[in-house]
Amino acid sequence: MKSLEELREIREKAKKHVCRYRVHVCGGTGCTSSGSLRIIERLEKEIKANGLEEDVEIVKTGCFGLCALGPIMIVHPEGSFYSMVKEEDIPEIVSEHLKNGNVVKRLLYEETTKTEHILPLEETNFYKKQHRVALRNCGEISPEHIEEYIGVGGYEALGKVLTEMTPQDVIQVITDSGLRGRGGAGFPTGLKWKFAAANEADQKYVCCNADEGDPGAFMDRSVLEGDPHAVLEAMTIAGYAIGATQGYIYVRAEYPIAVQRLEIAISQSREMGLLGDDIFGTGFKFDIGLRLGAGAFVCGEETALMTSIEGNRGEPRPRPPFPALKGLFQKPTILNNVETYANIPQIIINGPEWFSSMGTEKSKGTKVFALGGKIHNTGLVEIPMGTTLREIVEEIGGGVPNGKKFKAAQTGGPSGGCIPAEHLDVPIDYDNLIAIGSMMGSGGLIVMDEDTCMVDIAKFFLEFTVDESCGKCTPCRIGTRRMLEILEKITKGKATMEDLDKLEELCYHLKSNSLCALGQTAPNPVISTLRYFRDEYIAHIVDKKCPAGVCKDLLQYKIDADKCKGCTLCSRVCPAGAIVGSVKEPHMINSEKCLKCGACMEKCRFGAIYKE
Amino acid sequence: MPEKKQTVPFSGTKEQEEALLQVIAGLKDEPGALMPILQKAQDIYGYLPMEVQKMISDETGIPLEKIYGVVTFYSQFSLSPKGKYRISVCLGTACYVKGSGDIYNALMEKLGIVGGECTPDGKFSLDACRCVGACGLAPVMMVNDEVYGRLTVDDIDDILAKYE
Numbered sequence: 001m002k003s004l005e006e007l008r009e010i011r012e013k014a015k016k017h018v019c020r021y022r023v024h025v026c027g028g029t030g031c032t033s034s035g036s037l038r039i040i041e042r043l044e045k046e047i048k049a050n051g052l053e054e055d056v057e058i059v060k061t062g063c064f065g066l067c068a069l070g071p072i073m074i075v076h077p078e079g080s081f082y083s084m085v086k087e088e089d090i091p092e093i094v095s096e097h098l099k100n101g102n103v104v105k106r107l108l109y110e111e112t113t114k115t116e117h118i119l120p121l122e123e124t125n126f127y128k129k130q131h132r133v134a135l136r137n138c139g140e141i142s143p144e145h146i147e148e149y150i151g152v153g154g155y156e157a158l159g160k161v162l163t164e165m166t167p168q169d170v171i172q173v174i175t176d177s178g179l180r181g182r183g184g185a186g187f188p189t190g191l192k193w194k195f196a197a198a199n200e201a202d203q204k205y206v207c208c209n210a211d212e213g214d215p216g217a218f219m220d221r222s223v224l225e226g227d228p229h230a231v232l233e234a235m236t237i238a239g240y241a242i243g244a245t246q247g248y249i250y251v252r253a254e255y256p257i258a259v260q261r262l263e264i265a266i267s268q269s270r271e272m273g274l275l276g277d278d279i280f281g282t283g284f285k286f287d288i289g290l291r292l293g294a295g296a297f298v299c300g301e302e303t304a305l306m307t308s309i310e311g312n313r314g315e316p317r318p319r320p321p322f323p324a325l326k327g328l329f330q331k332p333t334i335l336n337n338v339e340t341y342a343n344i345p346q347i348i349i350n351g352p353e354w355f356s357s358m359g360t361e362k363s364k365g366t367k368v369f370a371l372g373g374k375i376h377n378t379g380l381v382e383i384p385m386g387t388t389l390r391e392i393v394e395e396i397g398g399g400v401p402n403g404k405k406f407k408a409a410q411t412g413g414p415s416g417g418c419i420p421a422e423h424l425d426v427p428i429d430y431d432n433l434i435a436i437g438s439m440m441g442s443g444g445l446i447v448m449d450e451d452t453c454m455v456d457i458a459k460f461f462l463e464f465t466v467d468e469s470c471g472k473c474t475p476c477r478i479g480t481r482r483m484l485e486i487l488e489k490i491t492k493g494k495a496t497m498e499d500l501d502k503l504e505e506l507c508y509h510l511k512s513n514s515l516c517a518l519g520q521t522a523p524n525p526v527i528s529t530l531r532y533f534r535d536e537y538i539a540h541i542v543d544k545k546c547p548a549g550v551c552k553d554l555l556q557y558k559i560d561a562d563k564c565k566g567c568t569l570c571s572r573v574c575p576a577g578a579i580v581g582s583v584k585e586p587h588m589i590n591s592e593k594c595l596k597c598g599a600c601m602e603k604c605r606f607g608a609i610y611k612e
Numbered sequence: 613m614p615e616k617k618q619t620v621p622f623s624g625t626k627e628q629e630e631a632l633l634q635v636i637a638g639l640k641d642e643p644g645a646l647m648p649i650l651q652k653a654q655d656i657y658g659y660l661p662m663e664v665q666k667m668i669s670d671e672t673g674i675p676l677e678k679i680y681g682v683v684t685f686y687s688q689f690s691l692s693p694k695g696k697y698r699i700s701v702c703l704g705t706a707c708y709v710k711g712s713g714d715i716y717n718a719l720m721e722k723l724g725i726v727g728g729e730c731t732p733d734g735k736f737s738l739d740a741c742r743c744v745g746a747c748g749l750a751p752v753m754m755v756n757d758e759v760y761g762r763l764t765v766d767d768i769d770d771i772l773a774k775y776e
Contacts, residue, residue: 029744029745029746030745030746030747030748030749033744033746033749033752033758033759033761034746034748034749034759034761065723067746067747067748067749069748070748070749122697212741214743215703215704215706215708215742215743216704216705216706216707216747217743218743218745220745221745223617253651253688254741254743254744254745255745256757291644291647291648292647292648292651293686293688294647294650294651294687294689295685295686295687295688296686296687308647309644309647310644311643311644311645311646311647311682312646312684313681313682313685314680314684314686314712315685329643329644370747372705372706372747372748372750373705373706373710373750374709376711378706378747378748378750379748402742410705413705443706446705446706446709448709450686452709457709460705460708464742470685516666541620600653
């Protein structure tokens with residue numbers, strides 16, 4: 001790539017190539033898991049059989065967001081949204097829709113067919129409050145073809161930066177935009193770049209944190225799968241801004257599709273001269289290498305990540321010195337998260353004012369959340385900062401299924417906290433979430449209903465941190481284990497109120513004494529559940545009851561004598577022989593023998609068995 | 613937790629060794645090459661027994677204790693072989709609140725092994741993993757590369773039967 005003109009020629013050529021129909025099939029992890037690749041194969045076969053090769057183009061895209069309804073297929077130009085597509089539906093869609101031009105209404109996403117005219121996707125509840133910036137190209141282009149990215153304006157920002165701007169200009173634009181780190185901590189990106197740019201060195205590095213370890217979060221994966229070139233372009237811009245010539249992307253090995261698309265993207269960029277020597281004929285050189293993680297949560301911490309790229313055990317090191325001074329291989333380094341990078345090219349093109357016009361006073365732009373747990377529309381959503389949790393859960397997410405009551409939303413993963421119903425109307429931004437005892441985190445948002453036990457959830461996260469603590473510093477290594485032991489005691493009904501005091505004290509020690517953020521934030525799930533759901537802890541400790549009916553040791557299965565018909569089914573399925581009674585007489589459960597497996601309750605046809 | 617069963621004797625072939633040497637020769641001079649070498653070595657052998665770690669140490673000059681330290685730090689590196697069918701149950705938050713813990717327990721019971729182990733016939737190995745990212749299908753488990761979603765405990769027998 002020798003000039004901007006050359007780039008624009010490729011773009012015009014990409015735009016001219018238009019078929020009558022362009023069928024987008026999601027090739028992200030979610031839809032692939034529900035069989036979208038088989039859908040693509042079948043589509044290809046049927047299109048051939050109908051002689052439509054010239055009229056229809058099939059594009060395997062990244063994530064559309066509505067993972068709960070996968071596999072998803074969208075037919076353009078009109079944007080017909082087929083959800084939960086089955087292989088057997090394909091012949092009908094091809095012959096009716098793609099050949100005869102009649103949309104197969106009964107297979108469309110239900111909400112779009114309720115009105116007389118088919119509702120455009122942007123107006124459905126799931127999409128109407130969303131604003132896609134980081135996810136702009138996900139689901140729109142083929143991530144495996146660089147021409148498609150260039151066709152939607154890709155690499156224009158890099159061209160502009162290299163040919164028209166100084167590194168100081170670039171840093172100023174990013175600073176003015178108000179962009180803060182999307183990995184969770186929210187450090188101003190422009191400031192980070194400025195520090196690294198100010199330090200002189202023979203070599204500097206630009207790193208990308210794609211080690212998305214927070215369980216239940218898949219924002220970064222979706223960006224990498226759907227729009228890998230945006231990240232490469234942004235890293236190259238960052239390289240120019242701080243004066244680095246080498247970048248590294250540290251990506252989880254658990255994301256095979258993302259890794260593969262990144263490999264393809266890097267080699268295409270090199271081939272086109274958008275990575276390598278003399279980019280855009282300016283003499284600027286930059287290259288990017290891929291490093292795979294190997295399953296260690298702590299490697300999401302910046303110093304641990306760099307230690308891991310260096311080929312060591314991924315243990316964090318004390319700061320200062322900060323990475324901007326001594327980072328990877330002891331050289332000045334910046335590390336940003338995938339989603340942060342995905343915003344950069346558009347800030348350059350549209351200007352900092354455009355970006356800072358979105359969001360709240362101190363948190364600009366949008367944020368991507370991975371919505372999961374007890375919610376209708378599981379998936380990926382991107383909303384302007386300042387949107388309330390209620391809008392996300394009730395409108396975009398479609399609320400809690402099965403008529404259950406919303407109990408809490410968990411953000412920030414093992415470092416975050418649970419937000420109860422009383423705070424549903426707080427506008428989401430970095431500072432507000434911290435004020436209510438949680439944190440933005442990387443964007444996992446798990447909804448919990450009345451059947452979730454908050455002590456059990458706290459225990460779940462502590463099990464996670466015990467597993468993932470690297471063991472380097474004592475407060476985290478020993479402290480998390482002691483906390484887990486107390487939580488186990490509580491869920492078994494063996495704890496006293498003194499144990500609860502000890503638990504709170506430990507929280508304080510871990511927070512103030514751990515070496516890195518993993519240990520410092522590990523108590524957060526406990527602190528926040530104690531803050532909002534203390535009565536549940538007390539119910540476990542004092543009343544020896546689990547109000548949500550989750551903690552097995554505190555449960556008793558009982559039979560309602562009025563409802564029991566004496567059919568004997570329960571006594572036959574009980575693996576422990578704990579249920580006694582004669583035919584047509586109410587049965588009884590012997591609680592000493594009962595294993596609390598729940599098999600009887602599942603099988604009872606009269607709803608006579610309950611737990612308390 | 614019951615103790616882990618071990619150890620299968622090492623049975624590397626000449627071809628595997630050659631493939632490994634080639635990988636090492638290609639990566640040796642890169643900064644931070646140890647991780648990529650270990651990842652490729654595990655692709656070749658399926659796991660990282662002492663014998664393989666020694667070969668890597670001899671070729672790269674990296675001390676064996678450092679290699680062992682790295683191998684045991686990361687959960688994806690395994691010192692023991694995996695089953696022909698590797699089952700991993702997602703215990704990420706989204707799957708957990710939808711009951712993947714019950715699925716995991718039921719699998720341990722049915723296979724007669726605990727997490728991290730392999731059945732004595734070498735057929736199934738079981739692991740817990742943290743989020744495969746298919747949260748829309750929670751709860752999820754994987755058998756090799758095949759993903760099974762929206763699971764209930766009752767589905768397990770049918771899935772295992774596919775691989776018998």
